[in-house]
Amino acid sequence: MLSKKTKYAFHALTYLGKHKDEGSVLIQDIAAKHGISHKFLENILLELKKAGFLGSKKGKGGGYYLIKEPRDIPLSRIIRLLDGPIALLPCVSLNYYEACEECEDQVRCGLNKVMIQVRDETLNILENKTLADILDKE
Amino acid sequence: MLSKKTKYAFHALTYLGKHKDEGSVLIQDIAAKHGISHKFLENILLELKKAGFLGSKKGKGGGYYLIKEPRDIPLSRIIRLLDGPIALLPCVSLNYYEACEECEDQVRCGLNKVMIQVRDETLNILENKTLADILDKE
DNA sequence: TATAAACCCTACTTTTTTTATAGGTTTTAT
DNA sequence: ATAAAACCTATAAAAAAAGTAGGGTTTATA
Missing domain, CATH: 1.10.10.10 (Winged helix-like DNA-binding domain superfamily/Winged helix DNA-binding domain)
Known part of the structure; x- marks a missing residue:
């Protein structure tokens, strides 16, 4: 959350x-x-x-x-700034990558693969939706 | 995370x-x-x-x-059990809904709309991927 | 030029959540 | 009997999130 x-x-x-x-x-x-x-x-x-x-x-x-146009402020940037990673696992984060310490090999980790998918779908929305989109609806 | x-x-x-x-x-x-x-x-x-x-x-x-078949264990159920809501906002959670207290009207909230989209895309993956999918890849 | 209004900055405190530990109880194979 | 193992509840420690404090700096305006 x-x-x-x-x-x-x-x-x-x-x-x-x-x-x-x-x-x-x-x-x-x-x-x-x-x-x-x-x-x-x-x-x-x-x-x-x-x-x-x-x-x-x-x-x-x-x-x-x-000082920026609303359309130039993607939601992802605000979330990352205040909350940090958007990804559900550190080993899948583009901006805050860390290996999972209890994981022996992320290349063979099935959870890793799914979480990459989740990350990509989420970012696809959050990088493209901007403050302007939010303002439009209010 | x-x-x-x-x-x-x-x-x-x-x-x-x-x-x-x-x-x-x-x-x-x-x-x-x-x-x-x-x-x-x-x-x-x-x-x-x-x-x-x-x-x-x-x-x-x-x-x-x-005691369940891996294919009958969706990742979403495990996450919800241990972590709670998958949604990014309480006002958008299917299983743990709460109104945002600082929000006057979620119907006219632009963020709400976007987060519903994120939730749906995320759930589309996490409800359909199961323990079996994870096991396959390891 | 004094004053009040407003942002700037850093540090601290409180609260909540997460992570981990402790210590006993019950069950069961041998 | 004994030891090994899950069961259960409560508590403690650590970390993160949320909120507070208080003085510093800048600026419009009377």
Whole structure:
């Protein structure tokens, strides 16, 4: 399951996407709207900023805003940023690969093969669906 | 990611599948083979037994054995038993549904739609692939 | 130029989940 | 009888997730 961090990130991005023509948006507005702790959300927005999705303006009248087009933000990138691997096994992860320590040979591992399939189907969706697709439906 | 519990369960089931013509198998054999803690694995095998996948024989010369055909054990059932939901969001889970509390209306939620797709593609694989498929490849 | 509003940053605490251990009970072959 | 093995429940330890704290920095504006 996705962590709350990731879910909150999606809520925030969606909110920012909806208000992208209104300049910058306050953390507090997003937090209040979705009943998220201000401080927790602050950390998340900071991560999204450092990763290049958001820009911000400090000081009075400041706030956050999208600096990428929604269609250029694949869902997979947000999930990986906040939650880490999308794959169900470390030995199948493209971005966070690790060998399974209790496994003697992943080449002959039947589970490995199935999980590669699951990963590919999942990524096929999550790499191609973007923030824009989410915004469309709301 | 799948928990260790689930991974260990798959190792155990695979081991039991490979040795299904040799009567019962000791917890200790499986644990030693994969470097798993005996006691931890014991709990897992007990769960698998209670769920109807394994049988056991107590006392000296006892052990565990499969009571279902490998082709009748879909991977999804093992994952759900040990790890819970397969879906990425509670509001999209078939077996463990819960509303997302920070979400005002899941019907108009764009993320919900995408995650239903992911769930369906994932389940399409995990419900149809069984222990037999894993055994084949090893 | 003082003030208040807002983001920035790091560290810490709390809670929850996962992983593992402990220790006895019951059953059964020999 | 004895030893080997599964059965059962509770607890502990470790790790991860969620949330909090508090001061630092920047900036609009009066």
